[in-house]
Amino acid sequence: MSATGLDVFDRTIHLTNVWLDEIMTTLPRDRQLAWHALGAVLRTVRDRVPLNLAVHLGAQLPLLVRGSYFEQWRPSETPQTWRSVDEFIALVSAQMKSVKPVDTVEAARAVFRVLSHHVDPNQIEKVRHSLPEEIRSLWPTQRSSAA
Template structure:
């Protein structure tokens, strides 16, 4: 891997964060924190095979964030309902009472929908419970 490759990877990750920040009209550090939290939560909700299939389509630095602090023996989590997903995201913002966690999750799912192949998105959506699937945008 060359320095140019690192630079390109950083630019691609920054583009995702900027895009999410623009979608939500948030500042970049807050958007990064949200992206990280939703990716970790999604990772922990998906079956192992689907979790790794999704990771293969993430940009290299985003993939690193996705796997950060992953505990394979603890995933997928037992209770994978929508309420718990939303709660986990809201809990990641303890000092921010203004966050609409469901809207924030939808924004991250929309970002993934724009950047990941539709075939993979369909597989990810189908791996989730119906209430969770309702958070994903449909084309």
């Protein structure tokens, strides 16, 4: 029986929880922290990549995650031009200031692993290659073999 009465909602809740569980294999077991890390990393990437890639990536995210991804998006202000890992980490950290401290580099790596595991590998490669080389070094190059 459906928990919410709508299969689409049940499925997105399930998928979102799977993604958060995978993030929590690296970060502390704190679902709220994992949720904030997922959103912060995704939005920072979204704001750096070309508009068409941002939209295509968003279309492949679970419905709940997609809502966070597109939250407060201003397409006319993208893509941003930051280039370094330090700038990337500072932007992610600023979005996570309301949660307990976490290693932002590890949070980014955890989110990138989840994306590599669940999103079409061709789309991931396009997004990766649109990012500065320093940021690509944080992102695994091969799709995760985890189920």
